[in-house]
Every structure is written in C-alpha cells, then in structure tokens.
Amino acid sequence: MTDLLRIFTGVNMQFMHPWVLLGLLAVPLLAWLRGDRGGAPAVEFSSTALVRSLGRVAESKAGNFLAGLYFLGLAALIVGLARPQTGKATTTQVQASGIDIMILLDVSGSMLTEDYFMDGQRTNRQEAVKTVTKQFIEARPNDRIGLIAFASRPYLVSPLTLDHDWLLQNLDRVHIGQVEDGTAIGSAIASGLNRLKDPASKSKVLILLTDGVNNCGKVAPETAAEASKALGIRLYAIGAGTNGIAPVPVYEENSETPRLDPYGKPMYIDVQVQFDEAQLKRVSQIAGGHFYRAVDTEALKNIFSEIDKLEKSTVQYKRYQEYTDLYPLFVSIGLALVSLEIVMSQTVLRRLP
Numbered sequence: 124m125t126d127l128l129r130i131f132t133g134v135n136m137q138f139m140h141p142w143v144l145l146g147l148l149a150v151p152l153l154a155w156l157r158g159d160r161g162g163a164p165a166v167e168f169s170s171t172a173l174v175r176s177l178g179r180v181a182e183s184k185a186g187n188f189l190a191g192l193y194f195l196g197l198a199a200l201i202v203g204l205a206r207p208q209t210g211k212a213t214t215t216q217v218q219a220s221g222i223d224i225m226i227l228l229d230v231s232g233s234m235l236t237e238d239y240f241m242d243g244q245r246t247n248r249q250e251a252v253k254t255v256t257k258q259f260i261e262a263r264p265n266d267r268i269g270l271i272a273f274a275s276r277p278y279l280v281s282p283l284t285l286d287h288d289w290l291l292q293n294l295d296r297v298h299i300g301q302v303e304d305g306t307a308i309g310s311a312i313a314s315g316l317n318r319l320k321d322p323a324s325k326s327k328v329l330i331l332l333t334d335g336v337n338n339c340g341k342v343a344p345e346t347a348a349e350a351s352k353a354l355g356i357r358l359y360a361i362g363a364g365t366n367g368i369a370p371v372p373v374y375e376e377n378s379e380t381p382r383l384d385p386y387g388k389p390m391y392i393d394v395q396v397q398f399d400e401a402q403l404k405r406v407s408q409i410a411g412g413h414f415y416r417a418v419d420t421e422a423l424k425n426i427f428s429e430i431d432k433l434e435k436s437t438v439q440y441k442r443y444q445e446y447t448d449l450y451p452l453f454v455s456i457g458l459a460l461v462s463l464e465i466v467m468s469q470t471v472l473r474r475l476p
Contacts (some may be wrong), residue, residue: 137446139206146201154194192467196460203453208446221266222434223283223324225315226256229333229363230297231274232304236334236396238369239420247372248364251420252332253294259427260287260294269318272297275305275339277314283321307340308333312347312358312406319356327356328434329410334363336399344402348409358410359430360403363417369396 138144230249239251260268268290270280278301281293312329319327329351337344351358370391373382381389400416407414417423 137208139208141205143201143205146204147198150194150198150201153197154190192460192464196457196462196464198457199453199460200457203450203457205450207449207453209449221263221285222326222328223319223321224263224266224268224328224330224434225283225318226268226270227277227311227315227329227331227333228252228256228270228272228280228297229274229306229311229335230272230299230301231306231333231335232299233306233335233371233396234299234363236364236369236371236394237391238365238396239423241420245370248334249299251423252363253297255420255423255427256332257291257294258424259431260290262431267324270294270297271311271314271318272301273307273311273314274299274301275303276307277311278302279314279318282318305339306333306335306337307342308335308337308406309342309344309347310340312344312351313342316347316350316354316356319354326434327354329356329358329412330430331358331360331403331407332363333360333403334396334398336397337402344406345409348406351410356410358407358412360407360412360414361417361423361426362398362400362403362414363423364396364398365418366397366400367395368393371396 234249234252235247237245237247239246239248241251241254264287265285267283267285268281268287269283270290270293271277272280280297281290284290308331312331315329315331319329348358371394373390373392374380384390400414404414415422415426415429417426
C-alpha cells in the first residue's frame, strides 16, 4: 500500500528499463484487433435474429468486463517488466580537505566606537565585526574554525570545530569587558598558533581583527609573526574602523548600560582612535598573508569575501541512490488480473463453446 501511495503522489520514481514501456502502445492495438476480428461461431443458425439481442447484451457487459481485466493485467505486466523503482538519491561527503582557521577577535574597549553603519543604523565595531564574521563562518561549512577573543590577554571562545552552530552560539556570547582592557596582539597571535598545531591539517590560517595598537602582552607581534611563518601558517590582518576622531558611548560605572541624556538618548563623546597600520602590515607580510583596512561595513564584507576566495577548500562527495523495486507489485497485479479473467471466463461468465 505504501508503494502504491508513492506512485500516485509522484515521489521520485524511475524505471530501470524504460524502453519496455513502449509495449504499452501495443495494448490498445491488441484490444482493437480482438474486438474487430471477433470469435468464430460455434453454433450455426439459419437466422441469428432470435439470439442477436441476447448476444449483444453478453458482449457489452460480460465480454467487455473480461477483456478489460485481461488488458489491464497485460498493461500491469509490461509496467512490471520495465522495473519501476521509488526512493531517493543521497549525497554523502566522504572526504573533506578543509582549512583550519583561527579567528582572533579584538574585544578591547575601543571596539565600542560607533563608526560603522548597518541597515542605516549606527553601530559599534564589535557588532559589525561579529555580524560579518558570522557570515564568513556560515559560508565555509567544510572548514574547522575556532575563535579566540583578546583584550589585555587572549582567551579561548571555541577550539577548532566543524560544529559551526555551536561556534556561532559562542560568538554571540562574546562581549567587551570579559577580561581587563588592553590590546595584546602578539599574545593573541601566539595563542592562535598554539591552537593550529595539528600536524594532520595541510592548510592553516589566522585571521586577526583589531582596531588598536599592541600595548600589552608578553609576545611582540613581529615575534609571533616569525613563528607563524616558520610554521607555514598565513596571517590575514584586518584593521577595523576609522583612524581619527570617532564617537564612543558613555557607560555607567561598572556597567554595560549606556548613560542617557535628559532626553533618554545614549550619550557620546568624541575621542581620538587609531591603530598601528604600519605594524599590522609588517606582521601580515612576515607571516605570508595580507593586511586589509576596513573603514566601513561594506569594506569589511569585501575583505572577508576576498579571504574566502583566497582560501579554498577541497571537498569530495560520493553520490549513491537508495531505491525500492516495485516490479513484484506490478507483476503480481498483472498475473492476478489475467488469472481472474481466465477463471471467470470459464466459470460464472463462461461463454458458449
């Protein structure tokens, strides 16, 4: 019954020998020839007038019914010989030579600077960077991606993983103020390298997103870059935000709640913000990567898109099909109908010999 429902609902059905279905064209031809020729008379009459009406009734009812059973059964047998199948095709990944990517995300206080715009609304650097980072992660399902956040020191948000849903959940939890303020770029790079030490991975990449100047930490950025080069790990550095005067919201003391003015709107102050562009260029060049400047959200998206094109994954897939044969069903129906026609023609609907 399940197979019949699949047939009539049109769910992914195919025929192993579709050319056999051409035999269906012969069924109506056989029916026409059989009806046109008619059977040879078994009893002779001087006149058929007496039995003409009786013969017509038998032919229109019993004869047509039996013929219908026979030809319907024949059609079912032909369909069965064409070997109908129903099921689905499945694509299964059997090998993925992805890239190991560690993202280093700056969460220092300067990332609260609101010099980005998203959907026409002003937003801070952290939210803009997190939004574009999510899109980058979603576009690379075959890569192991990890995340390290850093301010005065780095901390692990997520190790390398293919579970990107879990990774994105952890990214959502990242916010400024989880560690002491500062910008330890060198320490963040060193921490990322330590997470990319798996020798089985053929390709490894660091992506550094920062808006500041290295001002703390125990490792100099250049030293960390030299280590990255020695390990064959490319480093892409992205400088986020403008370099100059930018608005920064004023927060209540020991709170993440913005201070409001008498009109209930967040208060801002203009501050001097800058990052060491020369150092970021030097660090990325040492590590065999590139430096990018993201002055707005669109530039940030383009940068991630360019990195996505540079770092390609090699993925192989194996496609297999899982089908259920339906020919036993059609053959059984065909044989049953033909057998029924034979039995009825010799019993309850038997004709004169």
